[in-house]
Amino acid sequence: MIRSEQERIRLESLAQLRQLGIDPYPAAAFPVDAHAQPLSEGFEVDKQVCMAGRILSRRIMGKASFAELQDATGKIQIYLNRDELCPGEDKTLYNKVFKKLLDRGDIVGIKGTTFTTQTGEPSVLVKELTVLSKSIRPLPSVKTDEDGQVHDAFTDPELRYRMRYVDLVVNPEVKRTFEARSRVIQAMRDAFTEQGWLEVDTPVLQAIPGGAAARPFETHHNALDIPLYMRIANELYLKRLIVGGFDGVFEFSRNFRNEGMDRTHNPEFTVLELYVAYQDYHWMMDTIEQLLERVCKSVHGQNTATLDGNTINFAPPYQRLPMRDAILERSGVDIDGLDENGLRAACVELGIEVDASMGKGKLVDAIFGEKCEPHLIQPTFITDYPVEMSPLTKSHREKPGYTERFELFINGTEVANAYSELNDPIVQRERFEDQVKLSERGDDEAMFIDQDFLRALEYGMPPTSGVGIGVDRLVMMLTDQRSIQEVLFFPQMRPEVFRTGPDLSALEALGIPSEWAPHVAAAGFDTPESVKESKPAALREKLNGFRKKNKLDLAALQMEEVEAWVK
């Protein structure tokens, strides 16, 4: 493995720590009794503390030094004085271990006394120093100046997502985002549990990927020798549980969809699904309003949040706008009474692309998505979707051709989707059969028929209202993030190509001098085989060219030497 200069120096320091009898990775627990943020908030001097964390910076001034120690809660300054740390004759711990062998990024434990420096900074005077973990790789050197300006920030999205651990260490605001995510989920869980609703787990591997219109990931079960699908939704399973007699069930469901990736889509994403018996979609709108206000307060301490420069107000009530009215208002098209051909003509007129596989539902969705969605900034319930778009939804009690469904839009993005659930088994079977027809027309996202789900409905499901909330998107909205990747610890990326690194000793075994081996590897001949397979003349020419290009301080290779390696 080729290591950078800084890494080699750190590895050497690691070896020297061992020589001094210091284990750089000790097994023993280090019981801390104080943390940076609480300590500095209620700061008192002359307090004995035991803390642990990562050294983020060091300012060494001869016999005294300051360092920043970062723990889970934040940073605190520590002060190391040679004679305080080493009261006896032996000053090794300060002069050698702290000043020479420790680096930015190392994890240490300290025991000491709190005090305030001349400049008024709350600090800890270190009396004991324990190495807890030596860091081999240098952290990016992010610095913040007195005006709060960040310098040399670690910002490359690829590096940040691939090495989230580094991102979290050097970019504290990233931690805040994920803490907010946790609070969002906790607030929802608390709200539901208080109502007596049951948190449940349902299958991720499904023989029939139902409950939504999407392309699934397919896998294979060897023992049963059948295809299985990663769930695209858990809806049909939760409804089975309502059939079984629970009044309310919810699940934070990781769903998987084999579709595009962009700043609002990741192949796996989290949806909160909630089903409550004996309720309808009007009740659900009230419930969601109250829930989101609570969630917003749990993150921000108030019921507003800033998003893309807009102030989003999560306090109820939210506007409730039937889809037909929304489309009429924004496009002038009245979808009421238009058949499929009429809708297709309207799309063409509005400049919206259509194709032959699109049924009535998809055509309406196309107009709505194009003309209405971007304008829905404040939380808005769009209600009463055409029946063709909603195969799992109960028909509207008053409006023929529509269903009792709503979606919640915030900042132009769908955040929640809810119905009065269809519980008529005969109608549900017909709706599935319509989906099969769509599938035959080439709509590869149309739903599959789930016979067992129909059987469950035939046993009788109470009137039920259900909702799905896109947790990732909601977190984006509450943390003012523009990309879903910023609210997922490990967003999906192309697999990284790792060069596992050449085996230098194997190269040396061929007779390659140790001073040449790393360069031979760096020049592309990183295995004994690759050396053996090359022609000596060409290899020599390439290596001498590499030597010249990189100005290596080595004698040019002679033909006889190279021939000896290849032989």
Place this chain on the structure above:
RNA sequence: CACCCCCUAGCUCAGCUGGUUAGAGCAUCUCACUUUUAAUGAGAGGGUCCUGGGUUCGAGUCCCAGAGGGGUCACCA
């Protein structure tokens, strides 16, 4: 899917119309320094300019292909 852009030191970035030995700040190393906080002062080291071809006397720079990433768009939540 399509189009556009990016890739140079550990990090953030310069590098002009192709032309000496590829630069800066931070980081690293050496030395000095007992209350600093983007510590300071003096000095030093560190590069497969993403990869592979091509054009050229000469390529970080121009051309072609590829990898990776970002953006817009389509599909989707």
